[in-house]
Amino acid sequence: MLDFQYKNGTKIIFGKGKENEVGVHVKEHTNKVLLHHPGGILEELGVIDRVKKSLDASGVAYVELSGVVPNPRLSLVYKGIEICKKEDIDFVLAVGGGSVIDSAKAIGMGVVYDGDVWDFFSGKAEPKSALKVATVLTIPGSGSEMSESSIISNEELELKSGVDSSVIVPVFSILNPEMCQTLPKSLLAAGVADIMSHLLERYFTPTKGLYLSDYLIEGGMKSIIEVGQKLVENPGDYNLCSEFMWTATVAHNGMIDAGRASDWASHRIEHEISAFYDVTHGAGMAIIFPAWMKYVMSHDVDRFHRMATHVFGLSPEGKDKEALALEGISAMEDFFRSLGLKITLTEAGIPCDRFEEMASKAVGGNGHVGRFKEITKEDIVKILELAK
Amino acid sequence: MLDFQYKNGTKIIFGKGKENEVGVHVKEHTNKVLLHHPGGILEELGVIDRVKKSLDASGVAYVELSGVVPNPRLSLVYKGIEICKKEDIDFVLAVGGGSVIDSAKAIGMGVVYDGDVWDFFSGKAEPKSALKVATVLTIPGSGSEMSESSIISNEELELKSGVDSSVIVPVFSILNPEMCQTLPKSLLAAGVADIMSHLLERYFTPTKGLYLSDYLIEGGMKSIIEVGQKLVENPGDYNLCSEFMWTATVAHNGMIDAGRASDWASHRIEHEISAFYDVTHGAGMAIIFPAWMKYVMSHDVDRFHRMATHVFGLSPEGKDKEALALEGISAMEDFFRSLGLKITLTEAGIPCDRFEEMASKAVGGNGHVGRFKEITKEDIVKILELAK
Numbered sequence: 001m002l003d004f005q006y007k008n009g010t011k012i013i014f015g016k017g018k019e020n021e022v023g024v025h026v027k028e029h030t031n032k033v034l035l036h037h038p039g040g041i042l043e044e045l046g047v048i049d050r051v052k053k054s055l056d057a058s059g060v061a062y063v064e065l066s067g068v069v070p071n072p073r074l075s076l077v078y079k080g081i082e083i084c085k086k087e088d089i090d091f092v093l094a095v096g097g098g099s100v101i102d103s104a105k106a107i108g109m110g111v112v113y114d115g116d117v118w119d120f121f122s123g124k125a126e127p128k129s130a131l132k133v134a135t136v137l138t139i140p141g142s143g144s145e146m147s148e149s150s151i152i153s154n155e156e157l158e159l160k161s162g163v164d165s166s167v168i169v170p171v172f173s174i175l176n177p178e179m180c181q182t183l184p185k186s187l188l189a190a191g192v193a194d195i196m197s198h199l200l201e202r203y204f205t206p207t208k209g210l211y212l213s214d215y216l217i218e219g220g221m222k223s224i225i226e227v228g229q230k231l232v233e234n235p236g237d238y239n240l241c242s243e244f245m246w247t248a249t250v251a252h253n254g255m256i257d258a259g260r261a262s263d264w265a266s267h268r269i270e271h272e273i274s275a276f277y278d279v280t281h282g283a284g285m286a287i288i289f290p291a292w293m294k295y296v297m298s299h300d301v302d303r304f305h306r307m308a309t310h311v312f313g314l315s316p317e318g319k320d321k322e323a324l325a326l327e328g329i330s331a332m333e334d335f336f337r338s339l340g341l342k343i344t345l346t347e348a349g350i351p352c353d354r355f356e357e358m359a360s361k362a363v364g365g366n367g368h369v370g371r372f373k374e375i376t377k378e379d380i381v382k383i384l385e386l387a388k
Numbered sequence: 389m390l391d392f393q394y395k396n397g398t399k400i401i402f403g404k405g406k407e408n409e410v411g412v413h414v415k416e417h418t419n420k421v422l423l424h425h426p427g428g429i430l431e432e433l434g435v436i437d438r439v440k441k442s443l444d445a446s447g448v449a450y451v452e453l454s455g456v457v458p459n460p461r462l463s464l465v466y467k468g469i470e471i472c473k474k475e476d477i478d479f480v481l482a483v484g485g486g487s488v489i490d491s492a493k494a495i496g497m498g499v500v501y502d503g504d505v506w507d508f509f510s511g512k513a514e515p516k517s518a519l520k521v522a523t524v525l526t527i528p529g530s531g532s533e534m535s536e537s538s539i540i541s542n543e544e545l546e547l548k549s550g551v552d553s554s555v556i557v558p559v560f561s562i563l564n565p566e567m568c569q570t571l572p573k574s575l576l577a578a579g580v581a582d583i584m585s586h587l588l589e590r591y592f593t594p595t596k597g598l599y600l601s602d603y604l605i606e607g608g609m610k611s612i613i614e615v616g617q618k619l620v621e622n623p624g625d626y627n628l629c630s631e632f633m634w635t636a637t638v639a640h641n642g643m644i645d646a647g648r649a650s651d652w653a654s655h656r657i658e659h660e661i662s663a664f665y666d667v668t669h670g671a672g673m674a675i676i677f678p679a680w681m682k683y684v685m686s687h688d689v690d691r692f693h694r695m696a697t698h699v700f701g702l703s704p705e706g707k708d709k710e711a712l713a714l715e716g717i718s719a720m721e722d723f724f725r726s727l728g729l730k731i732t733l734t735e736a737g738i739p740c741d742r743f744e745e746m747a748s749k750a751v752g753g754n755g756h757v758g759r760f761k762e763i764t765k766e767d768i769v770k771i772l773e774l775a776k
Contacts, residue, residue: 001565001630003403008396014647015391177389209627212611212635216644219603227599239597242389246647247600255643256604259402259634 001259002207008253010146011172014246016238018174019050019136022093023058025172029132030091032061034084036104037095039066042138045182051095051136063087068096071153071160071274071281072103077117080107084131094135094170098142098151098194098281101135105150105168108133121152121161123365128167135173140180140245141191141282143198143252145173153275159361160275175249180241185232189339190282191244192228195251196221196335197285201264202257204296204303204372214306216256221311223247225335232339265370266292269380272358277350286336287350290343291387293329296373301325303372307332345387355384389647390595396641398534399560402634404626406562407438407524410481411446413560417520418479420449422472424492425483427454430526433570439483439524451475456484459541459548459662459669460491462506468495469505472519482523482558486530486539486582486669489523493538493556496521509540509549511753516555523561528568528633529579529670531586531640533561541663547749548663563637568629573620577727578670579632580616583639584609584723585673589652590645592684592691592760602694604644609699611635613723620727653758654680657768660746665738674724675738678731679775681717684761689713691760695720733775743772 013025026033035051042048043066055062065080083089084107094104108131110117119125137145144150148169151162180188199220202213227243234240250256269292270284297304305321308314308328316324333343342348359380368374375383401413414421423439430436431454443450453468471477472495482492496519498505507513525533532538536557539550568576587608590601612635619628638644657680658672685692693709696702696716704712721731730736747768756762763771 001402001627001634003406005399005401007399007560011393011395012646013393014389018391211615211631212608212638215607215611216604216638219607220600223600223603239389242647243599246389250600250604250643255638258400259630 001210002261004258006254006258007166008146008169008255010170010253012146012175012249013172014175016176016178018176019047020054022051022136022174023054023056023060025174026055026060026091026093026134027058029134029171031059032087032089033091033093034080034089034107035062035064035093035095036068036080036100036107037064037066038068038100042095047136047138047179048095051093062093063089068100068103070099071278072099074118074152074154077103077106077110077152080104081110081117084111090131092131092133094133095138097137097139098144101133101137101142101144101170102150102152104133104135105130105144106152107131108168109150109163109165118154120163121154127163127165130167132171133168135170137173137175137245138179139183139187139191140248141194143195143248145170145175146249146253148254151271158275160271173249175245177238177241177245180245181236181238183235185235185340188231188235188244189341190280191248192224192231192282192339193286193336193341194282195224195248196228197266197282197289198251199224200289201267202260202262203307204263205260206371207260210260213257213260218310220247220251220256224251225311229335229338261371263370263372265373265375268362268369269358269383272362273350275361276354276358279348279350283341283348286341286343287345287348287387288383290329290333290336291383293332294386295379295383296375297325297329299373304328345384352384352388355381358384389598390649392646394642394646395554396534396557396643398558398641400534400563400637401560402563404564404566406564407435408442410439410524410562411442411444411448413562414443414448414479414481414522415446417522417559419447420475420477421479421481422468422477422495423450423452423481423483424456424468424495425454425488426456430483435524435526435567436483439481450481451477456488456491458487459666460487462540462542465491465494465498465505465540468492469498472499478519480519480521482521483526485525485527486532489521489525489530489532489558490538490540492521492523493518493532494540494551495519496556497538497551506542508551509542515551515553518555520559521556523558525561525563525633526567527571527575527579528636529582531583531636533558533563534637534641536642539659546663548659561637563633565626565629565633568633569624569626571623573623573728575668576619576623576632577729578668579636580612580619580670580727581674581724581729582670583612583636584616585654585670585677586639587612588677589655590648590650591695592651593648594760595648598648601645601648606698608635608639608644612639613699617723617726649759651758651760653761653763656750656757657746657771660750661738663749664742664746667736667738671729671736674729674731675733675736675775676771678717678721678724679771681720682774683767683771684763685713685717687761692716733772740772740776743769746772
């Protein structure tokens with residue numbers, strides 16, 4: 001195990017109808033919020049109205065900023081910063097999925113910073129503080145409701161980039177599994193793939209001699225495989241929605257992987273696909289991860305062998321190590337397919353003619369990404385070829 | 389899954405020599421602490437000196453209160469409360485294992501309360517606030533370094549009783565695995581059994597339809613079985629000590645069992661054994677849990693069957709469900725034995741002539757304990773008979 005520091009003080013309020021209590025929880029922190037949401041379907045479903053009613057009942061004022069889209073845009077973040085400064089707002093309430101929460105976190109950092117908030121995403125500066133952010137989660141997957149991450153798309157630069165900082169961990173998050181009961185199958189599937197990708201990034205580690213975190217991550221994977229497959233068959237099942245929602249949070253809040261390094265190369269590659277073609281992140285991960293696994297497998301066959309046996313329960317009898325490791329990767333592909341996801345770029349209708357450019361942006365200034373296996377721009381082009 | 393609220397803001401500082409930074413972390417909160425510890429071996433090993441040196445270096449004043457013993461006494465808690473009031477201290481720094489931390493938490497509650505701190509343990513009152521507590525952990529097992537529990541022994545009443553409250557969750561805990569490298573095998577074994585008992589209390593639940601938390605708890609059990617057995621063979625191994633230390637924290641900080649009810653009857657029974665005969669808690673749990681399991685197995689054979697297959701990897705082929713469930717319980721007994729622990733009262737030299745009295749105190753005013761299976765005083769006497 002590696003040395004580490006861990007702290008995550010997000011209060012999780014989990015259960016049926018809990019968004020109706022949001023005003024009470026906000027009131028513990030402030031009297032006025034920026035109410036940040038996507039609009040559209042959440043308004044139609046009455047979610048936004050329920051939140052407003054609760055804020056009203058607790059005497060919390062709000063200024064609304066809707067219009068967040070998947071792969072949330074820097075332009076809307078700037079708008080949110082402007083509103084908060086003008087309206088003297090010190091708290092951002094995000095109602096939505098990972099995109100809305102990430103946008104809220106970026107706004108929170110930008111309001112208390114003198115320069116351009118993109119400085120944090122370009123690596124030019126580190127956030128020292130931020131407005132408090134809280135969330136009412138409506139689409140699980142990103143884990144942003146209890147994470148220190150925010151990922152924003154810069155439309156002008158065609159770049160998607162992230163910040164990790166303890167100052168943006170939400171103060172509370174309301175998780176009502178009923179929100180998932182009306183999600184379309186494609187969003188459920190993308191959410192499940194997103195969760196699996198967060199677990200896989202942590203599973204593939206250069207750290208040796210691990211026990212607890214390996215077993216916890218494997219437990220998370222086994223659970224989301226069972227829950228994910230059942231959920232796409234029974235999308236309205238409340239209990240499956242509960243498991244789905246909470247697994248997304250646990251997969252990404254930093255506790256199950258304390259003391260180990262994780263990889264994140266696949267995320268960096270997928271972010272470019274999302275940035276170039278506006279693909280749903282989870283759907284992109286289901287394409288990139290299998291290709292990445294095939295490309296790096298020889299680096300540590302034992303790890304892939306363990307995934308095959310521990311996660312998929314494949315029997316090692318009569319097979320050599322490589323063969324079983326490859327079977328494990330196939331099982332992961334089958335899992336993604338069973339959710340209705342595409343596992344190649346071509347199947348998903350994603351163009352394959354800008355690999356060099358995407359690879360360049362994915363490695364950024366460092367020239368390499370990944371910690372399980374450090375890979376370069378050339379490696380990424382080969383991985384994208386495998387993903388064709 | 390059940391509705392739940394979860395929040396745990398303890399900052400974990402994990403790694404070699406981290407106690408030498410304790411002053412810096414304390415200084416973020418206060419300038420003066422009650423330095424609470426057992427004395428004895430921790431002084432001989434130089435741990436207390438290192439902590440004092442770090443406090444001095446950060447300009448943190450301290451008043452010392454040593455002498456905490458296993459099954460920490462109410463009388464010393466009273467003394468700590470008196471000192472804090474007299475010296476105007478607003479922060480308790482516990483250096484030690486679960487006993488010291490629990491004592492520190494009790495002091496913290498008592499200082500800000502007008503009545504007798506035992507009111508919280510007898511259920512007469514609920515704590516509304518407490519002094520901040522932080523810890524330098526030296527003996528893993530209790531999980532108190534990141535839990536909301538404190539358990540105190542009232543010598544006069546021959547009672548051991550607990551409080552659960554969010555106000556006593558430590559603000560930070562320093563976990564240096566080197567502390568475990570010098571622990572005697574008996575304390576390692578008791579710590580491992582304590583961890584296992586915390587996982588078992590959570591595993592045996594009346595909540596149905598669980599996925600993630602079942603897999604996480606099973607992961608914790610598989611890990612501590614492997615780590616525990618290797619550790620008693622190689623007590624000085626730093627990496628095994630790391631896993632041991634962190635597993636103790638994760639097993640009891642509330643995240644892996646969010647959304648499910650847990651049992652705790654075995655703990656209530658064991659607390660009476662500790663209160664009557666001053667037995668090390670973990671050693672007592674290794675005796676009570678197997679007896680409890682045998683007594684309640686018929687209530688939900690499937691759960692025991694799952695433990696046998698998922699945790700111990702026992703093959704169900706050619707066996708009926710009950711037989712395999714019993715095999716799982718035997719495997720758990722073998723595990724405790726492999727650590728060098730006794731698994732009957734007689735083996736451990738504990739008298740067997742006050743069962744009625746112990747059972748009465750264990751059920752307390754309610755007349756029953758346990759949530760997986762509600763048991764009465766009469767049941768407890770039978771469980772103690774099975775533990776003979």
